[in-house]
Amino acid sequence: MSYVQLQSISKAYAGISYLDSISLEMERGEIVALLGPSGTGKTTLLRIIAGLEQADSGRVIIEYRDITDLAPEKREIGFMFQGFALFPHLNVAGNIAFGLRLRHWPREKIKERVAELLELVHLAGFEHRAVHTLSAGQQQRVAFGRCLALSPRLLLLDEPMSSLDVDTKTHLLRELRTFIQQTNLPAMYITHDPEEAKRISDRVARLQDGRLDL
Amino acid sequence: MASLKRTVALGILFGIPLGFLTFFFLYPLGMVFLRSGFQVQEVFAVLADDYYRGVIWFTVWQAAVSTIICLLIGLPLAYVTAQYDFRGKRLFRTLIMVPFVMPTVVMAVAMRALFARGGLFAGWLPLYETVWLIILANVLYNIGIVVRIAGESWERLSPQYREVAAVLGANHWQRFRFVHMPLMVPALAGAALLIFLYCFCSFGVILLLGGSSFSSIEVEIYRQTTQLLHMDIAAALAFIQLILTLFAGAVYLFLQRKFRWQLLERGQNYPRRRLSGSGQHRLVRLLLGIIVLVVFLPFFVLVFRSFYTENGFTLDRYAALFTNTTGSLFFLSPFVYFRNSFLIAGGAALLAVFLAMLVVIADISFRKRHKAVSWLAQSVQIIASLPLGVSAVVLGLGYLLSALIVPSPLFASRSLIIIMHAVIGFPFALATLYPAYQRIEPTVLEAAQVLGATSWQRMRYVVLPLIRQALAIAVSYVCLLSLGEFGAALMVSRPDNATLTVGISKYLSQPGSLNFGRALAMSSILAGVSFTGMLLIERLRQPKTYQIGSVQHAVHDS
Ligand SMILES: Nc1ncnc2c1ncn2[C@@H]1O[C@H](COP(=O)(O)OP(=O)(O)O)[C@@H](O)[C@H]1O
Ligand SMILES: [Mg+2]
Numbered sequence: 001m002s003y004v005q006l007q008s009i010s011k012a013y014a015g016i017s018y019l020d021s022i023s024l025e026m027e028r029g030e031i032v033a034l035l036g037p038s039g040t041g042k043t044t045l046l047r048i049i050a051g052l053e054q055a056d057s058g059r060v061i062i063e064y065r066d067i068t069d070l071a072p073e074k075r076e077i078g079f080m081f082q083g084f085a086l087f088p089h090l091n092v093a094g095n096i097a098f099g100l101r102l103r104h105w106p107r108e109k110i111k112e113r114v115a116e117l118l119e120l121v122h123l124a125g126f127e128h129r130a131v132h133t134l135s136a137g138q139q140q141r142v143a144f145g146r147c148l149a150l151s152p153r154l155l156l157l158d159e160p161m162s163s164l165d166v167d168t169k170t171h172l173l174r175e176l177r178t179f180i181q182q183t184n185l186p187a188m189y190i191t192h193d194p195e196e197a198k199r200i201s202d203r204v205a206r207l208q209d210g211r212l213d214l
Numbered sequence: 215m216a217s218l219k220r221t222v223a224l225g226i227l228f229g230i231p232l233g234f235l236t237f238f239f240l241y242p243l244g245m246v247f248l249r250s251g252f253q254v255q256e257v258f259a260v261l262a263d264d265y266y267r268g269v270i271w272f273t274v275w276q277a278a279v280s281t282i283i284c285l286l287i288g289l290p291l292a293y294v295t296a297q298y299d300f301r302g303k304r305l306f307r308t309l310i311m312v313p314f315v316m317p318t319v320v321m322a323v324a325m326r327a328l329f330a331r332g333g334l335f336a337g338w339l340p341l342y343e344t345v346w347l348i349i350l351a352n353v354l355y356n357i358g359i360v361v362r363i364a365g366e367s368w369e370r371l372s373p374q375y376r377e378v379a380a381v382l383g384a385n386h387w388q389r390f391r392f393v394h395m396p397l398m399v400p401a402l403a404g405a406a407l408l409i410f411l412y413c414f415c416s417f418g419v420i421l422l423l424g425g426s427s428f429s430s431i432e433v434e435i436y437r438q439t440t441q442l443l444h445m446d447i448a449a450a451l452a453f454i455q456l457i458l459t460l461f462a463g464a465v466y467l468f469l470q471r472k473f474r475w476q477l478l479e480r481g482q483n484y485p486r487r488r489l490s491g492s493g494q495h496r497l498v499r500l501l502l503g504i505i506v507l508v509v510f511l512p513f514f515v516l517v518f519r520s521f522y523t524e525n526g527f528t529l530d531r532y533a534a535l536f537t538n539t540t541g542s543l544f545f546l547s548p549f550v551y552f553r554n555s556f557l558i559a560g561g562a563a564l565l566a567v568f569l570a571m572l573v574v575i576a577d578i579s580f581r582k583r584h585k586a587v588s589w590l591a592q593s594v595q596i597i598a599s600l601p602l603g604v605s606a607v608v609l610g611l612g613y614l615l616s617a618l619i620v621p622s623p624l625f626a627s628r629s630l631i632i633i634m635h636a637v638i639g640f641p642f643a644l645a646t647l648y649p650a651y652q653r654i655e656p657t658v659l660e661a662a663q664v665l666g667a668t669s670w671q672r673m674r675y676v677v678l679p680l681i682r683q684a685l686a687i688a689v690s691y692v693c694l695l696s697l698g699e700f701g702a703a704l705m706v707s708r709p710d711n712a713t714l715t716v717g718i719s720k721y722l723s724q725p726g727s728l729n730f731g732r733a734l735a736m737s738s739i740l741a742g743v744s745f746t747g748m749l750l751i752e753r754l755r756q757p758k759t760y761q762i763g764s765v766q767h768a769v770h771d772s
Contacts, residue, residue, distance in 0.1 A: 052377050072380040079381040085374035088475035089396040098392070099382035132476060150383065 009058030020210030033201035078147030093127040117145040155187035227576035242612025249449035277413035280352035288360025296368035311358040317698030318418025323737040324512035367401040372478035400473040415605040520734040531731035551717035559696040562635035570643035610705025639692030650684030
């Protein structure tokens with residue numbers, strides 16, 4: 001049995017079926033790119049896995065546990081939103097420590113963990129920067145650090161490169177791949193760019209007309 | 215030659231509004247400053263006097279308490295309407311703003327109809343002639359601001375923030391506490407400051423409900439000017455008030471700078487949360503319904519009592535508007551108040567919109583050619599927005615202080631009040647027309663130009679049709695503002711220019727149920743006109759949805 005299993009997930013909006021009995025298995029440390037044009041339901045699938053959206057049918061199993069009926073805050077999933085959605089009222093350290101604070105980690109341990117993560121994403125020394133002063137690439141790394149803070153079981157990345165310009169993209173793509181590999185977590189990476197999909201992933205899955213081509 | 219013509223046109227287009235504002239706003243305001251500036255000792259004397267210190271403290275205190283209560287009650291309402299979709303939401307948002315457009319005089323009469331002797335609540339809620347009645351009136355007035363301003367920017371906020379927090383383990387309360395609240399600080403601060411300033415400069419409510427025991431800075435300026443003829447003390451108080459207003463404005467600007475975030479906005483059709491189950495639905499609607507009833511109650515009672523007398527339902531009170539029972543030579547037929555008010559409102563609206571249009575046209579025709587033009591346009595906008603920070607009573611004081619120089623045929627006539635109301639309405643007219651004009655795609659105008667349209671034809675056949683709605687809104691808005699305006703009109707009122715609000719306050723101050731009855735009837739009519747006007751504006755605000763050439767974005771891409 002695989003580490004991550006999506007079992008026949010279906011979702012329709014207003015009578016239009018976007019996900020039609022999607023099934024997918026992933027192993028630990030595997031990066032799967034989910035490829036498809038805009039509006040095909042890629043984000044919807046990630047939101048269902050994260051619990052932000054309810055599937056019409058189907059199950060989500062992670063680490064051999066069925067989490068289909070769990071609230072999103074209990075799922076322990078790392079989700080990187082398109083556009084990152086960094087909290088503008090918190091600085092870099094505050095963003096990364098958000099989930100740790102909610103769990104009442106002691107101050108010292110939070111500091112350690114934040115430093116460790118900033119090291120990982122090459123942003124050491126940026127703790128106190130306001131997030132809106134960062135470049136898009138740096139914001140991306142903060143968002144990545146934030147979703148790693150709580151040691152999630154699965155990474156979901158929704159078009160992380162879409163707000164970056166072409167020049168920085170190639171470089172950051174390689175970098176992001178290294179970051180993900182270092183975590184040894186399974187990751188699902190959404191993109192509409194076939195080139196990007198091939199580069200980042202171990203395996204490309206194409207979403208079309210509600211079906212997944214593996 | 216052409217350039218000379220252009221310079222002349224430019225001079226006219228900017229010169230008229232600039233000259234108007236200079237002569238009818240900056241100059242009288244300057245007179246207030248001069249008066250207090252040359253007599254600094256008067257300002258210090260006022261500050262040293264226990265009585266005036268009490269007045270200043272009371273003004274700040276009642277405004278602060280009213281603001282806090284508004285926030286406490288308004289916040290949950292703003293949250294529910296922002297986060298959930300349910301039927302009747304739009305209606306609720308419209309209705310809760312109704313008191314806000316009601317003239318202060320109408321609110322005062324309504325509160326008296328509820329709480330004064332013989333009022334519906336007089337027996338078991340002894341609020342009359344206490345400070346709590348003033349605060350209650352303030353809260354009813356301003357609660358809508360929280361629901362509207364905070365609620366609508368809350369609604370625009372991208373749900374992604376909440377969702378990120380959820381994925382990171384935040385429960386409902388934590389999402390609210392650690393994400394929504396801090397992100398909403400700028401919007402809430404804006405709403406709070408607006409409410410504070412409204413209550414701080416509140417005149418009609420305190421004058422007419424406070425009796426002789428409560429006096430705010432505004433009321434004190436009025437009394438010192440018209441009853442005691444202490445112009446120096448009035449000018450000193452006006453100076454202190456302006457300083458405090460400026461200070462509040464500076465605090466606001468500081469907060470806006472500090473929290474100048476680029477917030478992600480809710481995508482085009484990102485789904486709003488629905489209330490789950492009909493039980494929740496019904497509960498929310500019941501609660502909101504009760505709120506609306508409470509907010510409307512004073513006005514219901516006002517209209518009810520305007521018809522209901524000892525003899526049951528009659529039109530006596532309305533008929534009394536046309537009879538001179540006092541036999542007084544000085545009896546002014548209430549009809550005169552109506553005529554004055556409507557003439558003034560119409561005049562002020564046309565004048566304000568005309569002046570605002572001049573600025574917009576100047577901007578259209580010359581912006582691209584001269585750097586100086588956009589600089590001029592900006593300075594006109596800045597000067598035009600200054601009346602927002604100056605209370606009507608202070609403006610009135612300025613006119614009185616400069617009365618010697620303003621040509622006397624103008625003084626004490628309706629035109630004087632038309633001009634004052636145009637000054638007060640100008641920033642609103644400009645704020646309505648400018649964005650409407652700026653929404654016009656520049657390429658649309660260029661297309662017209664390529665097709666051979668002169669600048670006049672572009673104006674006539676492209677711009678005007680596209681901003682027709684905004685024009686109608688601006689005219690109606692300034693009309694409403696003028697109809698309900700009390701402080702400025704009272705400061706310079708004479709028998710031949712008294713407006714409806716001034717007339718109502720006169721009847722209120724005279725003894726006898728007949729006079730109170732007249733106040734009830736006139737207030738009901740004024741309330742009806744304001745309510746209708748507000749509905750009209752709300753209708754005009756509904757955006758006509760046509761979209762040309764722009765891409766329909768996918769759901770979650772913000
Ligand atoms: N809550 C919703 N209600 C109605 N339609 C939705 C909702 N969420 C998404 N959709 C529709 O589902 C389609 C797929 O959306 P999405 O998953 O964001 O696509 P992608 O991420 O592949 O671009 C879109 O066309 C959108 O209109
Ligand atoms: Mg998407």
